[in-house]
Amino acid sequence: xxMMRQKPVRSRLSDWPLAxxxxxxxxxxxxxxVVARAFLGTDPWTMVSNKLVVIGxxxxxxxxxxxxxxxxxxxxxxxxxxxxAIVGSIIASIVMAIVLMSMEDLxxxxxxxxxxxxxxGFTIVEQGQQIRIERSAAEPLVLTFPKIHxxxxxxxxxxxxxxxxxxxxxxxxxxxxYIATQAQAQALGAQRRLADAESxxxxxxxxxxxxxxxxxxxxxxxxxxxxxxMTGRADRAxxxxxxxxxxxxxxxxxxxxxxxxxAEEIDLQxxxxxxxxxxxxxxxxxxxxxxxxLEPARLPALxxxxxxxxxxxxxxxxxxxxxxxRIEARHLDNHRMVLEISNRLKHGGKDDLPxxxxxxxxxxxxxxxxxxxxxxxxxxxxxxxxxxxxxFKVALTMPVEKNG
Numbered sequence: 001x002x003m004m005r006q007k008p009v010r011s012r013l014s015d016w017p018l019a020x021x022x023x024x025x026x027x028x029x030x031x032x033x034v035v036a037r038a039f040l041g042t043d044p045w046t047m048v049s050n051k052l053v054v055i056g057x058x059x060x061x062x063x064x065x066x067x068x069x070x071x072x073x074x075x076x077x078x079x080x081x082x083x084x085a086i087v088g089s090i091i092a093s094i095v096m097a098i099v100l101m102s103m104e105d106l107x108x109x110x111x112x113x114x115x116x117x118x119x120x121g122f123t124i125v126e127q128g129q130q131i132r133i134e135r136s137a138a139e140p141l142v143l144t145f146p147k148i149h150x151x152x153x154x155x156x157x158x159x160x161x162x163x164x165x166x167x168x169x170x171x172x173x174x175x176x177x178y179i180a181t182q183a184q185a186q187a188l189g190a191q192r193r194l195a196d197a198e199s200x201x202x203x204x205x206x207x208x209x210x211x212x213x214x215x216x217x218x219x220x221x222x223x224x225x226x227x228x229x230m231t232g233r234a235d236r237a238x239x240x241x242x243x244x245x246x247x248x249x250x251x252x253x254x255x256x257x258x259x260x261x262x263a264e265e266i267d268l269q270x271x272x273x274x275x276x277x278x279x280x281x282x283x284x285x286x287x288x289x290x291x292x293x294l295e296p297a298r299l300p301a302l303x304x305x306x307x308x309x310x311x312x313x314x315x316x317x318x319x320x321x322x323x324x325x326r327i328e329a330r331h332l333d334n335h336r337m338v339l340e341i342s343n344r345l346k347h348g349g350k351d352d353l354p355x356x357x358x359x360x361x362x363x364x365x366x367x368x369x370x371x372x373x374x375x376x377x378x379x380x381x382x383x384x385x386x387x388x389x390x391x392f393k394v395a396l397t398m399p400v401e402k403n404g
Contacts, residue, residue: 019066043112061092085175093168197374247271263295287326306364315343322346344391
């Protein structure tokens with residue numbers, strides 16, 4: 001069983017502070033307008049107490065809209081988030097209208113009066129549910145509006161629809177603000193990841209160049225060439241020299257900030273491994289298993305170089321037995337793939353690779369993990385560790401992207 005370390009998975013509710021601030025900000029603005037309006041009248045506290053219930057319901061329903069977006073469209077494109085937000089806003093506005101209608105009897109009736117003179121000479125006084133018409137030659141005529149539940153079903157439905165439409169625009173306004181703010185944050189995050197990716201790619205190229213011109217690497221390679229020539233194996237020496245020149249030319253011509261296909265990255269590692277096979281003809285064995293349908297998948301250039309380098313340096317060169325280095329790619333699902341690079345003793349046994357196999361891998365693997373995160377964000381992961389059956393494995397999980 002492989003034991004690996006993995007960075008924490010980003011929660012669907014990871015942006016809850018942004019959502020909470022926007023919800024409270026929106027409803028606080030509404031509360032300010034309500035308070036300002038209330039204190040223009042003669043009975044402000046009744047209006048404020050009634051509106052506090054409305055504001056509490058609004059905060060709860062807006063929070064549910066956010067949970068709906070986070071649950072069904074957190075990592076989705078803006079279009080899908082918009083659809084979820086619209087559906088959630090419609091449901092929230094209907095619920096708001098129904099609840100307010102059912103709570104009509106619980107609201108306190110305002111004592112504020114509105115008095116105005118009609119054209120016919122009557123004085124009309126409106127207070128709460130009542131209208132009083134004062135006439136000079138007769139007793140005042142008092143009219144009382146019916147409660148909503150006393151209306152016929154058709155009028156109740158129309159009233160509920162009017163109330164729902166009013167609140168719908170409010171919920172849609174918050175949804176638009178939240179989605180726009182989130183999109184801006186994601187755009188800034190993408191720019192930051194792009195800058196990190198370019199920086200990490202430059203660092204990776206510097207490390208790759210260091211590996212390529214490493215004095216020990218060149219000395220060992222040239223020494224192997226000399227030995228092949230002295231023993232009359234000119235054909236093998238020529239093949240090794242051709243592989244070395246092709247390796248230098250290919251790796252130096254790569255743009256470290258660009259993506260390459262998985263097939264191109266594997267070809268580069270084949271060249272490197274061919275060179276190392278000349279140094280360790282009996283100890284180094286290689287298996288590469290990449291499905292044809294994954295060959296066009298894009299990944300950062302030179303991403304495998306530090307891993308393969310470590311597999312050679314801390315695996316093959318430290319062991320006197322045959323070591324198998326295996327590179328495997330496979331689908332995890334329709335949208336993700338995993339790249340696994342492992343080294344172990346070819347014929348097994350509990351006499352595992354030396355302890356040094358797992359030393360010195362931190363810098364190279366740290367760079368690999370940083371580049372993956374910079375390129376794919378939370379959609380990728382970098383895991384590595386010793387295998388229980390012996391050996392060491394690195395697993396890179398990333399999206400399958402085939403557009404150059």
